[in-house]
Amino acid sequence: MQRSLESLVVRHTYRLPSPNGPAGQGAVAARQFDAALMSVGFKLSAELLEHLSGLSEDTVVDTAVRTLATVREMVGDHVRHNVYFVDFPANVPDTLDFWRDCIAKALADESVRPGVLARLSTGVVDLLTLPSYGRYQHSYEEMLAAHAELVPAAGDRVTLLHLGAGLDQEVTGLYLALAGSSTPLGEEHLADLAVLAGTCADGPQPEAIPVRENRAVVNRARLAAGSAPLLDTVTDVLRLACALSDGDVTLQERTRFRALSRPVRRALLAGLDAVVAQAPAKLADVAVHREAWKRLGERLHPHEYPKWPHAAEVFAVARGERKAPSFEGRLEGLLDAGDVVGAAELLKGAPGRLFRSLDRLLRLCGTREERDAVVAAAEAVAPQVSGRVVLSVREHLHNRGGETGARRVFVNRMGRAWVTGDERAPVPEPERARLVAALDAEIRRRLPDPGRLLVDPDVLDVALPLSGxxxxxxxxxxxxxxxxxxxxxxxxxxxxxxxxxxxxxxxxxxxxxxxxxxxxxxxxxxxxxxxxxxxxxxxxxxxxxxxxxxxxxxxxxxxxxxxxxxxxxxxxxxxxxxxxxxxxxxxxxxxxxxxxxxxxxxxxxxxxxxxxxxxxxxxxxxxxxxxxxxxxxxxxxxxxxxxxxxxxxxxxxxxxxxxxEREQLTVRYLAELMAGGAVDVWDGETVPDGPVTYIGVRRPDGLHPDSRIVTVENLRDLIPE
Missing domain, CATH: 2.60.60.30 (sav2460 like domains)
Structure with missing residues (x-):
């Protein structure tokens, strides 16, 4: 387990947790470790090399073996990469000549010749039936022997590994960063969070877990550790049930709920009862995932627990036995009646939803007064909207400027994409410009004072990670x-x-x-x-x-x-x-x-x-x-x-x-807001003596230990809450 946690820290942070071991003369082994790392494009920072040199040789060697395995997998060098054409990229044949050669070899093979002749007589041949097609014709070792050694070049990638704190401290820090992330995590990082949450369930916890999927993963670990889960909506309970069944906590895919133990059922029903008892209006959220709730009810058996009547109400709503007027229904009723101002007032109670609806509301407005009311509602609730949503809407409004585009690109949470024509009317320019200015001011207000800001020019055009x-x-x-x-x-x-x-x-x-x-x-x-x-x-x-x-x-x-x-x-x-x-x-x-x-x-x-x-x-x-x-x-x-x-x-x-043709909000946008204008970019050589806020693709060597460092690995930390 310790090795897997250490590997996880290296992958996420490019820091090697400070190895435990006796002092010694490890300088030779450390230099050999450094040389081995360089062969796969990595290198020890000066601080890490010095630290390892003061440890025993055995400790350095053990650390090197573990770390090399991790970085080789990171770069894809943990497997054997063979090629069909042994001299590639040299001597690759013309396609038709190659296919004819495969057919000729098949005809020379008595065991397959009759079948090949039969297919050729029809005028068609299936390449996949030819013995020499699609299969390596030489060993990996023979392929290596056909190629000269790589000549080093100044442009070869060199990625520094830095010295971290002790393993426990690094694991805790990574857990807090992932669990408390203000943006959703990708599938792989969500799986890593699950591992970390199980390890850190009894330790320090983030002050807030704003992303609901992250909360579901943490809640599963808390439940396993005997702690009460963190629940404040009925959907939190549904996500937790999905996590317990190794299902999709994003609720995008259907989860097949497993049979749950009696203690787990009690915990879920007690949490559900408490949420509804405190805020009965939250029953309105049940209809969004009605079918999932009905299936979960078959596993929870709420009728066996009369002491939690509010939990039973959730499943009554799901079955249609009880009415719970939904927020969505009230909103659509107002819009159907042409009351856009009333809809904006209603949405002020759900600030994030108001922001996501701004484009639609502005297009539905018939008068300047209505548009003013919608914009004023957005300005009033802006401080209550998450930074990720504010930035997403800012990016959207930027791309809605000028003429209406000919196409819209949709990308779902899983990365599946499709394109359709854009039939929307333009967003009125005065209101669009007013909202852009308001959102810029809101983001600027939330950004911390960076002190001295040091920005790597290579990171300026990196898109803000508004979703993992x-x-x-x-x-x-x-x-x-x-x-x-x-x-x-x-x-x-x-x-x-x-x-x-x-x-x-x-x-x-x-x-x-x-x-x-x-x-x-x-x-x-x-x-x-x-x-x-x-x-x-x-x-x-x-x-x-x-x-x-x-x-x-x-x-x-x-x-x-x-x-x-x-x-x-x-x-x-x-x-x-x-x-x-x-x-x-x-x-x-x-x-x-x-x-x-x-x-x-x-x-x-x-x-x-x-x-x-x-x-x-x-x-x-x-x-x-x-x-x-x-x-x-x-x-x-x-x-x-x-x-x-x-x-x-x-x-x-x-x-x-x-x-x-779509323009993303990039690091340049936030850096300019932090700097109050144009950004002074780092020259790549001069490292300041004092602490700085550094934003770059990779962390350079020699930064002051009190510096705030943001790289591609933790770029989500730039997104204000």
């Missing part, structure tokens, strides 16, 4: 909508997957589009080689794991956009596979090395979302000729089988246009 589900777990991953520089001559994508129980075929592809989003070319198993680059070859079965690569020469790419995608051709979904991840590397033109070199990896993210087509990010060539990454984290539904790049070109182009 707008990103994915991994290394170097940025929130959806972020823009980051791409510096290098060779861009190489990779995908790795390992099937759990069924034959599974994932296909890595790259679509090249021009400035009008029209297709220029693509690379995939159907087009192995083009002037833009090379594909490493199709692997169609992954019982031991499989990898595919695409190599691009950025200077030769035709077009403005490069969109890598992972298509599920057949077999297990991303979340079903034992493991699946995507990433990209950057290399200088003369760097050789293996197809996968961990220290050239700039990004590696898990593929665990819904849909059959994954779109992790896109690459955009700017007017200055430089390439930049635009982060997507999207999934398309696709088809049940046989997804391929040729079949989804139009949908990908339409979706990309919608994402690229």
């Amino acid at each position: 589900r707008a990103t994915a777990a991994g290394l170097g991953v940025l929130p959806r909508g972020s823009v980051s520089a791409v510096d290098g001559e060779l861009l190489r994508f990779f995908v790795y997957w390992k099937q759990r129980s069924r034959v599974t075929d994932y296909d890595l592809s790259a679509l090249m589009l021009d400035a009008d989003y029209a297709t220029v070319s693509w690379l995939s198993y159907t087009n192995l080689r083009d002037v833009d680059g090379e594909h490493s070859g199709d692997i169609t079965n992954a019982p031991q794991g499989a990898s595919e690569f695409i190599n691009l020469r950025l200077g030769a790419v035709r077009g403005t956009f490069v969109v890598p995608q992972v298509n599920i051709y057949s077999g297990e979904r991303f979340e079903e596979a034992e493991e699946s991840f995507f990433g990209f590397m950057l290399r200088e033109g003369e760097q050789k090395g293996r197809p996968f070199e961990p220290r050239t990896v700039r990004m590696k993210s898990e593929l665990r979302g819904p849909g059959r087509v994954a779109l992790p990010l896109a690459f955009v060539r700017g007017e200055d000729g430089r390439w930049r990454a635009k982060w997507l984290h999207l999934y398309l539904r696709g088809t049940p089988t046989h997804n391929q790049v040729e079949g989804n070109r139009v949908s990908v182009a339409t979706l990309l246009r919608g994402i690229v």
